[in-house]
Amino acid sequence: MGSDSPSGQYIHMVQHLIEECIVFKMSKEECMEALERHANIKPVITSTVWNELEKENKEFFEEYAKKREDKGGEGESSQRKRIQEIVSDSTRKNSSHDDK
Secondary structure: OOOOOHHHHHHHHHHHHHHHHHOOOOOOHHHHHHHHHHHHHHHHHHHHHHHHHHHHOHHHHHHHHHHHHHHHOOHHHHHHHHHHHHHHHHEEEEHHOOOO
16 A cells, blocks of 8 residues: 555554654653544554554654653643644644545
8 A cells, every 4th residue: 555545644644643742742642632533533543653653653653652651641732722723733634535
């Protein structure tokens, strides 16, 4: 299945959104909740893609977990507002690609 297929594009979009969640130091659970609420992505999809990213980048995710524990959460409302903006932008871009 090539990345040009609709499912490949969808998975790539979910991966991008997960990466944006990581930038905002969100946990897997917070990311699953945010993507479900703001992008209508089922938690099982987010979880599956997250798990694959963890397998491919084990050291990164171990370090990420440690940093999250050390720093605690940042402003939750600003995180949620930013992820809403990112999701809106990504889903809008994806819709324009679907029209072609």
